[in-house]
Amino acid sequence: MADEMVLRAQRFINSTYGDVPGITKVDETGVVTWPTLNALIRALQYELGITALADNFGPTTLRTLTEKWPSIDAGSTAPANVIRILQSALYCKGYDGGDIDGTYGARVAAAVREIKADAGLDGPFPGDAVVPKLFKALLTMDAYTLRDGGDDTVRAAQRWMNATYIGRANFFVIACDGRYSRDVQRALMFAVQYETGMTDAVANGVFGPGTQAGVRNNPVSVGSTGAWVRLFSAAMAFNRRRGVAFTDAFDARLAVRVCAFQEFVRLPVTGKGDFATWASLLVSTGDTTRPGTAADCSTEVTAARAKELAAAGYEVVGRYLSNVAGTSLDKMIKPGELRVMADNGLACFPIYQTNGAAASYFTAAQGTSDAADALHWARYHGFRPGTRIYFAVDYDAVDSEVDSGVLPYFRALKAAVDADGAGYRTGIYGPRAVCSRVGGEGLTSASFVSDMSTAYTGNVASPLPEDWAFDQIVTLSVGSGDGAIEIDKNIASGRDRGQISYDPPGAATDLDVRFDLSRRAVALADVRAYLQSCGIPEKGAGDPTPTSTKVAPGAAGTTEAFDTLIAYDAVLTDLARTLRMRKALIAASVLWAARTGTTLSPKAAVAARNHCVRTRILRGPILDANDPADLRAMGRKLRDDTTFRVNTVAYALITSAHDLGLPRPGLADTDHSTLRLLDGPVQLGLYQVLEKYYAPLRAGR
Template structure:
């Protein structure tokens, strides 16, 4: 919602015709852009020539020199206006904006300092540089977004107690633990250890660790150390903790609960390991866990070394990244080797996942198909949790816009095609917690080793954590040497030690795109041989909407999805590709109006989407596959308007849903004509009859099957050598 006072602030900024002060949209909305621009305007008024968004040391020092206190005696009109506009942008009254530090401004500044917790340090109604710096941020100083009053009380105490230290600046008082608050807490601990301003840096380094080891707490301890410790407990969302100066038996009980939660010895004391787990994501990174993960094959000697070092469960990757030289996937017979050594295994799925752009719903669905296929290939049985990786520092908005849709896609496919597997997530604390809160995951593998990730700084441990990755270490020597990530395990996920003995061989693999042009020429030649030219066709088919090349390209564009579908369902990918390419090629000008008629309620159904599937056909196919235990889902009724229209819209609007329905239609069609379920051993006659049923029954359908069998042979010419070479 637009705020007229904020609009006036933007108009004031736009009145400057100064290089380095940007022009803003006068939309009346407070933002960092407005605060940065006000900061630049202040720097200009102070005579600073190098303008920047940062209210840094130069700005603070210059302000301290020229305006150590801004109050009613200040006559610099524009500086007073910047104060007033900053107040309005912050939600406080800013007076009449005439360039005077009036009574309303003075009252708001007084309230601002109270909200910050620094009124005792900076009494009166004057504005000092550090408070001015806090004013020109988007940091709230009141509880927002379900923040906690206890957290705010500790934030205010930190501000009031340590604000006079050189590098301690006002932190938010919004009731939320955050990156800046975590750094402030570490600075406070360093000040309490007696570090000078030149030494204290807010990092959990050797001197800080040594100091904490010398100041461990237990029942009966008192003073500021207990305040800092209880504050850290509150920041980590430990219920029932009072912010106090005395270490009571009640606090000890809450400490034991926390120690149990993070898998530490339950002493009830404020010992070093407990302090570390409260202050940094890794906790004490010298702890030896009972779980690990590695990109390296676990050989017999390495398995023995891991077992000897106390490890019980190993995380290994389901597959490699296409085009990568790194061979990180589970190797043939490796699982047998691991189990023989008395170890267990949990699977990780990661191909790319190193940037936000990778994560989207469609990619998540494709990843789920691939993960299901590979998990079954390696023999992982029902009850296995697969951890899908988010291996970058996902900011909160990226979690909302990218990661959650991605995991929504994963869950959709797992629920339908891989219901035997649970959905886990690997990532920083915030992303794990948010995906869990969205109801999408059942367990977290936390990348706490990435201590600099904003998603770890200031965020508590996810409530559903299973593995906590804290350090990279070397285990074993000689032929048994292996580099691993050392993980703490809490028993939520024990891993697997029993695998299906069924061998999944002869499955199709991804297409080699260097063969793209050659296969297109063969497709074109075959279609021309059955009177389907590059564009148009006989008998009125000149009104078709796509050329052969366009249809071919559209089919290859989803090769990864089709490959995963074929592998998951253990059928030939060419069987899926044939009706898809054919239906795209045969789409004509009569089809879109038929779809429009369904949208307008003039028709109950139409063949729709890339593969031209009727809702009735999809419902029949999906019901059959659900009853056969091939997929998960709910039995639907075509006669029910809601069911029918829901399926039709998915077929029409969601290409992945449409394409993933194709093999289900083929499976149901095969059963309808008395054939077994399509598999990698399907004969050409079975293939022809199944393809014919895709089109219906009768002479036209039989001709459809014969025509598509020839196309199937073209696809198989290229797929067969690829899978045999894999």
């Protein structure tokens, strides 16, 4: 909502500093924005004589302000424009800054006393003077009164930390809005370091060895009092533990809440603020040395590795359902691996990740596609209905990206999984905040939390999701020799025990294999006879009676076209396996194009490859279908590189399916969808003839 005095502040900025190099005019909207606050910071720097203006109120600004005007009030020598900047900042914070007239009058003095009280600074900084750290705080978006979603207990802790530690060199005024944030978490870590006895030169806000040693030496329990209890109860409140009071006395009521927290994060239930409990409150990984019973890994769990994992106390291991097309990373579950794990008492929880490392990946269309792919691979490996599949959000997604991409992705994904009707369940892998939001909408039933990413904002200031199943805390090696394996150690909540019994895997019959060359003559005879029955002879132009397709004069004969399939069988097989498509579908299109002399136009090829790049099926640049240079280059590749041309045929089929509103071509396509995709019954028949020879080879491997 627009505010008249904020509007006046914006007009003051533009009229006074609009022509100053390094200060950009701001929009005069009456709404507080970062550009408005950044302009005020730069204006202050200008008044201080700083030449390198920046949006950051950093050490140089603080030091220079302290040297020139360490205390600004009615009797200070600060110039009128500095007072106007202060008045503007007060209005941006919601306080009465007077008339923005450069006068430090009674209204300004009253507002300063009010904000000090709100922020807990009236003790260390009594009176109505503005000190440099308060000026810095005024030029932020932080609030000092309770905000929607805030908590009174959290706010009490925020005000106490400001009052207690503001005199330390690297402790700055934090928000007092009742909300836990990254800045508040960092302030808490500094406070803990100060209480361990660290100097300003040593304290850095990081949960390193020195901080860990200090916490280990300062446990709290029933009967403890003082600052350590204050910090412990604050950490409990920040982690949204219900019923916790901000207190300096550890009593039986706090002990009960601690027991509940320890049970929730799967720590020994003692009711004491021991090191492991402190660690779980202060950093997303918690105590990385605590034992875990779950793991995830990208390498095969062989018999030797399974024995080592079981001996080390692991009970369930996360493995990847599939590889990523176009990459050499081999992380997929291997044939027989799940049985080997089960024989050694290890269950498995499946993970689906082909990308998920950037905001651009997450769309509703991608969610639908990933659901179909994951369900295929879950069945392929023999995972039974009821299995929960964890879909990855492998980056620090901010709220706006969750709104615009991640939530639509999971809505479409869950709808597709539910529509499948087999009872598979949807889980999520990602940072705490993302898991909580997606799970809060009912789109997932359990979270696999990427807590090792301790720097993620989504982990720093968010509690562990209520529906957590696995908590990933550290990478380590287990075993030795043939049994050595690198894993991510996970804490298991017991919400998901994985799967240890499987249906017969589909690996033996699902994917195509190389053609048996001994069958060439009979297969060619079948293809030749079928095409002749459609009015397409061995050589020469013909008129396929079921369609009006004419065979071009320059077309290859049937034998020559068929031998193209034989020559490029390895390419076709690998392509079909990688894309999880039927080889007969690609081969029928390749043979038909060769026999009829029809080819993809460069423009159609560009469109097909662009679609597959955008959907992460193919890696490469996005080309311009209207750029003559790109089209010429594509034409040359199609003409001179047969492997490239064969690959592009497959990408064109995928693109056509998308354009027709069909599912992406897979391993269980119906004749109806294949008919639509191949654009006619003649090509469908050709597909069926080829499949007659390919299918028995799959079944007989």
